Amino acid sequence: MEFRNTRQGMAWLHTWLGLILGFVLMICFFFGSLSVFDREIDRWAIPDTRFEPQPMPSFDDLLIDVYERTLPDQDEYDTLMPLYHDEAQGPATPREQLPADEYWAYTTHRDPVLRMGIGYRVPQAKNPEEHNHIHANMTIDPRTGADIPDEQLKIGSDWFYPLHYSLNLQWKFIGYYIVGIAAFFMLVALVSGIWIHRKIFKEFFTFRPDKRPQRKALDMHNMTGVVALPFHFFFALTGLIIFASFFYLPVTNTLLKPLHELHEEIEATTTGLPHQRAGVAAPMASVDAMIVDAKKRWDDRGMAGEVGFLMIHHVGDANSYVSIYRAGSDRVALVGEGIHYSAVSGEMIYEDPEKSFAENAGEFLTGLHLQHFEHWFLRWLYVAGGLLGCVCIATGFIFIVEKRKQQHNKAGSQDSRIVDAFAVTVITGMLLATVSMLLANRLLPIELSNSELINSDLVNKGTWEKIIFCGVWALSFLHAVWRSAPVARAQSNPAWREQAFAVGAVAALAVIANWLTTGDNLIKTLLLDPYMAVAGVDISLLLLSGICFWAAFQLPKKHSENTEATQCNQFSG
Amino acid sequence: MQSIFWLILATLLMFLSMGWFALSLSAHQKQVNQSAIGHSQKPKPAQFKWVGWIALLLSGFCCLQADHPSMAVLVWLMLIACSAFSIAMILSFRPWWLRPLMSVLCMFENPANSDSNKG
């Protein structure tokens, strides 16, 4: 592979890597944009949780009861217990008797519900030095302590959000790696794109709607790529940094693991936070009193705030300690300013020191991606940025298809059909899958898991929603392939138009279904009894519906490149 | 409440800034002028750029008034992206909406010149 000059090499990289990994990037950008409002989508999808966000509830009066009544997850117990437990030391500890080793609870300024978790230790472990934890994760109503059952899928935070960084492909974490490679090539595509186009400032405002589709697509591709360049670059980069130590560059967990462990041991001695259990049982002091003290200390530092994250290490042991972290709703950086107390005496052991420049820079970069801050205007600007990214990638595909299909038409090739079908699938197909999932969420009964028809607890409502999401998406691909014959004749695929109509209709139906099944219509959620999380999702769906209907009417029923070119010439003449 | 005021002002200034930056390019100036009723007196591109930069920096100042600096810089960068896109769409579909931006600068031009041009 030899290139005449650097620019040609850059163009080759930009085109081919964009074409191959653009499909993944489209998913990352679109579902990343939705993730900005993942909690709000959760409220829409689980009507029982449509109440105001709550602060961290009392640990002593409420949370401790929830922790004590919860049992380890059955599936995780069945999978991990045989791996962790040492048979030579005796029979495995029954699930109900596994001792808890750590408790955590996490909330944000947008959460009415509280997420909690327990890590249980395995008493007779094969490798006692390792972190042999079996978990239980739960969500509760913090006002009463009642469980929010898991059959009701949190569509925003447990489906759309992980989709944008893991594609929800959990096998060997393959989804994370695919997204990581795509994110890296996004950076490559941005650098090579700038190199190719050069006239950045001129393309800042250039879109010529009266030109041919190919030119229009290129204008839009350049413009959306350039105006939101810092957004595109920093989101791809920070996405890589967030997962660097776990997946993409696990240097400190592999090559430098001995150094990492040595550091942890030394840190435990300097901070006074025990690294291991003492093996002596001890009761727990009032955690609420520690929280009052932590809030006072934050206030003294001029950063008054609520508790965002609470963690109790080595539960029930003399070495147990409580870590209390401040919710970072007024800062870009993540939750922080941790204060640690002895769980037995209730005395403060250690206060996190001021961070170094590198740590502050790293937390700022990861924080700007993870958005724990309370700033609704910036959230909407992020959504706009993400959607500009989607438009940029989508118009890149359209440009490639438009450019090739003329050549392929002359050569009698069918290759552009498949690219066009993929483009339809990741643009209108992805929208259709999303809105279909939301509509299904409002139509499927909550008692689905108990239905005699299904007769399996595994197939609950949430699972059906996932099946519908994936099924509709797969069908949209088949539809796009089936209708793609005109592309080989340099014409437009009618699937674009048909799927746009379908998205418009299903999105509007989802809003109506929400009204009929919960009584929450826009008049109520905007005016009579304002609840912006649901109103926001409804308005966005209606907006999407309108845009899709408009686009469907704009797209020609039968599109011929030649006729359009003639029309354009007539206009310009 | 005060921060909302500063954010609205920041958005407005950023929008104006991007509009003036667009008008500093001759192609876009032509788009706007085609729909104008004889603006023969045109400010120079450099003048558009100057006011564009001033509005851009003032918008940044407003962002800093509204939020913590770490947050303000993000709002400012995202405002650039969204305002530039909006201006591009206006230039494509409703270019005459940007005529007031040109007129504002014309007002600061030498009135004698404007009169002689009219004559």
Place this chain on the structure above:
Amino acid sequence: MTSLWIGFREYVSPVIATFVGGYLFTWGFTSLVISVCVFSGFDFHTAEYTGFLLAFPVFLLTFFLIFLSSYRPAAYLVSYGGGTLMTLCSWWLQLLMIDTGGI
């Protein structure tokens, strides 16, 4: 089949080789930055953040330098060899620190 093979050899394999070379170089670079920082007395987490903040820009730069180099075998040699050498250096530094307990 032959055209597929030619396509792979001509286009796909150089991109993969460049990517792997860039990754290996970045891996070595990051581990060396972290171990040198810790060796110089910086806190471990500061060193870790410094390494990760520098890693991806370095990866990007290395990727382009290899891909656009006029004589690619030399670029492969530098990236693969350099990456391995830096990894070995950081490993050696780590052993030194653990032996002396000096972090």
